[in-house]
Amino acid sequence: MNTGELAELGQQLRVDSVRAAAAAGSGHPTSSMSAADLVAVLFARHLRYDFDRPDHPANDRFVLSKGHASPLLYATYKAAGVIGDEELLTFRENGSRLEGHPTPRKLPWVETATGSLGQGLPVGVGIALAGKRLDHTDYRVWVLCGDSEMAEGSVWEAAEQAAYENLDNLTAIVDVNRLGQRGPTRHGHDLDAYARRFQAFGWHTVEVDGHDVDAVDRAYGEALSTRGQPTAILARTLKGKGVASVQDREGLHGKPLPEAEDAIAELGGPRDLRITVHAPTAAGEAPARRITTPELPRWERGEDVATRNAFGEALAALGAARDDVVALDGEVGDSTRLEYFAKEHPERYIECYIAEQQMVAGAVGVAARGWLPFASTFAAFLTRAHDFVRMAAVSGSGLNLVGSHAGVAIGQDGPSQMGLEDLAMMRAVHGSTVLYPCDANQTARLVAAMAGLEGIRYLRTSRGESPVIYGPDEEFPVGGSKVLRSSGQDRLTLVAAGVTVPEALAAADTLADEGVAVRVVDLYSVKPVDVETLRTAAEETGCLMTVEDHHPEGGLGDAVAEAFGDGRPVPWLVRLAVRNMPGSAAPEEQLHAAGIDAASIAAAGRLLVGEAIVS
């Protein structure tokens, strides 16, 4: 396409954006109009993409970080000939693939779900990292950002990592249209303000008039020829460009144009230009990856091993058996034991430093390229990435997240380091799996199992050593549990997981000595939960008592309660959990203070059994 045609294409994308939003009665046409020329030039001139083969390994990747500009994306798909005009006008309708914000669950050409701002660039960094460090191919990643989202810290986590990793295969295009949702952005049209920031973080920058298609074309060329560092193109644009009544005006974010017909006329009316997006010339064969059954580490009963150590060893073994395993660290690999993997597979280890949002976004990015990521930090600090985990679920992304140092059991470091909300966070994620092992062999088996699951999988590990109670050949199906103590005389069931399992066993032994038979269930699979075993225990013992190293809300107790969610009677359900705000103390003191150690469990059990007899 020549200059005139590119400009016409930009107008067409505007017209179709206006039409889509008008048909929907909602949406973000003005945010689409500012970026229309940027996208027109990119798709017509520079993007190498085979729309018939979205999985082509040499495809460039385009990420719409400003996901609310979805009308522009869909208008571009129409121009590329992969959706029709009729579908375009289903925008935001029930059942349409064209959602308010794009998602790969619906459209094969979308790399990651966006709509929560500041996420597209971090995920784009993950994809570019995959290209550079894992795939070793030369696809490029183009991320279209809004200017408002530059306020998100996650953008600067991404900027830091991209420059540090010399991602010259990554281009951020910032649509500086001066206006956020509520009003002007901090920096307005001061392109230099953005350029200074990116430069300081080590990026090459280009400032350009985002409506001058030739200048934009040259800017992309400059990005392509820049070596050793990522490029940020700061494009001066006008929100609502091309329609005088909305152009560069406040108060029009996220609204269809007031007079759509007039606007379309002002833009020159509908057009039917077709973009020929060039497919990549590089090989279309994805490299074969070796995926075999891991030889998991084995421990003998009676050893004392921290589950975090077992995780590290198991992940290293999984990495040896599968070429697709990638580990992402938040600069705590010595604590989480991700370093065991790093030592054996340095080429597939990505240090994200203390930037948990980027760590999870990086995992989403490499997963989008077919890798199997394990991202790990302290359970407490995964809360930093909650929004990224949430959006990963919207993407339908397959991530393994591992949170170490769970609960008060960490001891002296105090509450800032204790994951006490992580089970609640992870359970509430759509389609998630939540696992919480109590011993080393169980941990290893669950790590291997995670690799075969879909969606967000979370493993919770512990800092301190715990006794190995299972043999190395024991199996632990996801959704299952283990009944560790059981008899026909059980008057109570203790439901524990992780560090509370040994405590529950000790309590059961104490109570047994006192003549009270108690069942113990190791509920290592917190989600999905083993409904059948819990119901049987409820029927046979009458009382369930959950014991968890987590705040009372959203964790083990709630998971067990949910097992009785179809209206089945729960005769008795009592929850022991961390109801205090812990301070510093030794692990055993912490468990006691929280009332979840063996002595507290036994005391509660006595009370409960006594009450049950009385009632």
Next chain:
Amino acid sequence: MNTGELAELGQQLRVDSVRAAAAAGSGHPTSSMSAADLVAVLFARHLRYDFDRPDHPANDRFVLSKGHASPLLYATYKAAGVIGDEELLTFRENGSRLEGHPTPRKLPWVETATGSLGQGLPVGVGIALAGKRLDHTDYRVWVLCGDSEMAEGSVWEAAEQAAYENLDNLTAIVDVNRLGQRGPTRHGHDLDAYARRFQAFGWHTVEVDGHDVDAVDRAYGEALSTRGQPTAILARTLKGKGVASVQDREGLHGKPLPEAEDAIAELGGPRDLRITVHAPTAAGEAPARRITTPELPRWERGEDVATRNAFGEALAALGAARDDVVALDGEVGDSTRLEYFAKEHPERYIECYIAEQQMVAGAVGVAARGWLPFASTFAAFLTRAHDFVRMAAVSGSGLNLVGSHAGVAIGQDGPSQMGLEDLAMMRAVHGSTVLYPCDANQTARLVAAMAGLEGIRYLRTSRGESPVIYGPDEEFPVGGSKVLRSSGQDRLTLVAAGVTVPEALAAADTLADEGVAVRVVDLYSVKPVDVETLRTAAEETGCLMTVEDHHPEGGLGDAVAEAFGDGRPVPWLVRLAVRNMPGSAAPEEQLHAAGIDAASIAAAGRLLVGEAIVS
């Protein structure tokens, strides 16, 4: 103190840091030793602080962002004479005030809990904002940061806001000791790398040898004399400074020194220097704030009003009645209706732009100065600040958080914008209050009630209009509920909140027409929950069915289940919740697809009542 004495003081702080960690058998002495001279000079020469009056309004504020360097902080308190040597050696013991990471719940001189990195500077920005924009006093805020934590995006959200707000009362001191937990940081001792970044964000910077006490003193002087912008002091230091066996060496993070006695000898042995920290010279009287009863907005039954609108109006009214109310926005005030407050009280409105972590940290900061913050964005985007909310609870901070656009009821915008995990997140926060109103009058009352609570208070609001069902004089105690339909023949109780209340009422009417009497409870207080009403309903109707616009985990259903957590029988408990991954659709289509609209509730109710009869 002269140069020699300052250097000696630095050594004393090192010795006492080593001693504290040795006594504890854990802790971070090497991270304390790098920053000892920085802290010595600050406290001896520049900090204006009255240790006898931590609430002195003119006190400077010191924030230890690298909270793991707590031994240094406590050694400094000892040198200032506010704790004794005996207490110093209780570091990390059960019951000691000297926790592994400092917290204001235990120590009156600590401004905010730290230990999750990248949070001290954002909170410091909040405190500095309070000084500049709210208190109008000239206290200074000094934040000691680690170099590792510069990787956290939240630091750059803070940097952006501090420069934009011209916070020349804020100084960040970055202890560039080159080593993180796992190994070297990205930038090592490249002070310029940090300086470039801060400068690009609009800060004045000073690079200095962090062990040259005169140079450090001059750097602080330069910060004090800098006008119109915050100052970042980049200090080159050595981790473990002063003890050859650990100095500048990897693998020694978070560990007591191997040979503490030798190290103490090498540092010149214990000393007993006293720092005279100078109290502020400015007035010690806190300005009186007018706190009266708000004249809340009133609506008549039958009106249709969005609860987000009611929140905005109520907050504006609260702001008129109380001088201490401050609103913090995430650049969505037009959507959350925080703009109603902004229009009436612009002097107490803080726009944080799209930086949710900074928004919550800013709220923690202004709360630390005695203000009553309300921070608001979409419920979905509050997940971005989960770690800050968690740490605010560790601080014991009093925050009001308001999440709008909850649930699938927002309609076409799709899942990226839908808060479907927020109740789980907020319920799991220690000591939190979680409120979810269904109509305008209820919202207004709950907003007023929030002002009188402690801890983290969360209000969930909705995008669409809903009918006003309560009169303007109705009262809604926190921890209460409203029984909206009730009879002696009730065979089922619907427990709803927010948008599901009108749906439950409609379903109850439908079922009543069919001859099935159904109780309806409006559970506007999700935490604490109205245990008594729920138990009575369970006893009298036999069946409870929760209906929530939230994922099934951690929300209303779990809150209701918890009401039966002392072992009391729950005869039947069924949960309707959002189990699908929504797409774009109209609000009523979304509610139907999720199975939480009136028709779905009625259908489930029929099934349940039928089943109950059969069983």
